[in-house]
Amino acid sequence: MREPALMRRRAISGVVACGCAWTFSFGAVRADEPLPPTPVEQRTVSSPYLLSGERFLEANVGATLQLDWNGLAAVNGPTAHAGLVLGGEVGLPLVEQRVRPALFSGVKLGSWADEGHGPFAFVEGARLRVSPLMWDVFDVYGVVRVDFDFDPGASSVFRPGLGVGLRAARLLAVEATWDVTFPLGSTFKGTNYPRAIPYGISFGALFDACFGCNRVSANPTSRDLACTLYGAAAGVKDPVRADICSGIPKAMSAYPDPQSASREEDGMKAFLEKLLAEVKGDGAKANVRALVDLHSSLLARWREYEQRMTAAAQRARRLTERWTYVPAPTELRAYFGCDVDPLTHEPFAAPICQQTAP
Numbered sequence: 001m002r003e004p005a006l007m008r009r010r011a012i013s014g015v016v017a018c019g020c021a022w023t024f025s026f027g028a029v030r031a032d033e034p035l036p037p038t039p040v041e042q043r044t045v046s047s048p049y050l051l052s053g054e055r056f057l058e059a060n061v062g063a064t065l066q067l068d069w070n071g072l073a074a075v076n077g078p079t080a081h082a083g084l085v086l087g088g089e090v091g092l093p094l095v096e097q098r099v100r101p102a103l104f105s106g107v108k109l110g111s112w113a114d115e116g117h118g119p120f121a122f123v124e125g126a127r128l129r130v131s132p133l134m135w136d137v138f139d140v141y142g143v144v145r146v147d148f149d150f151d152p153g154a155s156s157v158f159r160p161g162l163g164v165g166l167r168a169a170r171l172l173a174v175e176a177t178w179d180v181t182f183p184l185g186s187t188f189k190g191t192n193y194p195r196a197i198p199y200g201i202s203f204g205a206l207f208d209a210c211f212g213c214n215r216v217s218a219n220p221t222s223r224d225l226a227c228t229l230y231g232a233a234a235g236v237k238d239p240v241r242a243d244i245c246s247g248i249p250k251a252m253s254a255y256p257d258p259q260s261a262s263r264e265e266d267g268m269k270a271f272l273e274k275l276l277a278e279v280k281g282d283g284a285k286a287n288v289r290a291l292v293d294l295h296s297s298l299l300a301r302w303r304e305y306e307q308r309m310t311a312a313a314q315r316a317r318r319l320t321e322r323w324t325y326v327p328a329p330t331e332l333r334a335y336f337g338c339d340v341d342p343l344t345h346e347p348f349a350a351p352i353c354q355q356t357a358p
Helices: 002-024 225-236 240-251 267-280 284-315 329-336
Strands: 041-043 058-069 080-089 100-108 119-134 138-150 157-166 172-184 199-207 221-224 317-319 323-324
Touching: 002 221, 058 172, 080 119, 100 138, 119 157, 138 172, 157 199, 225 284, 225 329, 240 267, 240 284, 240 329, 267 284, 267 329, 284 317
Parallel strands: 221 323
Antiparallel strands: 041 317, 058 080, 058 199, 080 100, 100 119, 119 138, 138 157, 157 172, 172 199
């Protein structure tokens, strides 16, 4: 019963070993092992304000009460008219939602301008809102509105307005504008202001139905630089590999301790330099020396990455990749193929090193 078990373990070891060789495909160790390029900066979509992250769309629905004071008419008409505008608008939030142009479409019920307009009209227009004062929850903004009222039974009306608004939680808003109403195609009837009614006020309430339309930046790719070092070690073949494996036990006792040394002490460098002193053959020394050079290059690239990452963070930006470099001598030993099954005398498979991950 022992022989089948040994055969199964030998087969598993061979399959995993082939898998590791396919995963890395690095070949012999080289001092000029290609290094990944330093990641570039990308703009983040974060905001200094709690509720004002960048959005790609704004969709307001709302109601507006419009009042016109047209003076005492010659035919004794009413001095004021009231209309209710119901509709929605689609906007484009810009600059942390400080600048918000939008297009409006809706209907108008009631009366306005003069005795000839009402009780129904289509309204098409545009809005521009700019928030000079913004806090985490509230912001105060100025608003410019331009509306065209298309009355099926009377002439169309042009109604621009200028005012202020208050928005809460980037979700609900109230605003008021002072409006002037102009007739298009004919003058107003039964009013003291036939060519323009200068006294109009609009009170509006808005709800942003697209409050979840936030931009989401792509997560940076994670890259483990240690995989480059491990892959180079996996390319070492016999008899060089056997020479290196014989020197590893003594190299593990290097000072500082390669397994617990701090980053400043550089335990991997101490391990590799001790290993270089222990190996005998010229081929083994050349391969280990190449690993020493590769480790130094990777460590220098890692430090450059950290500097760029810090500089990008100071400008509220981040890098397209997130790098790590924490090589371990025990794992490097496994990639050399020096961990051997005592029963089959076959090397244990090294752990799969995933160089990049989303």
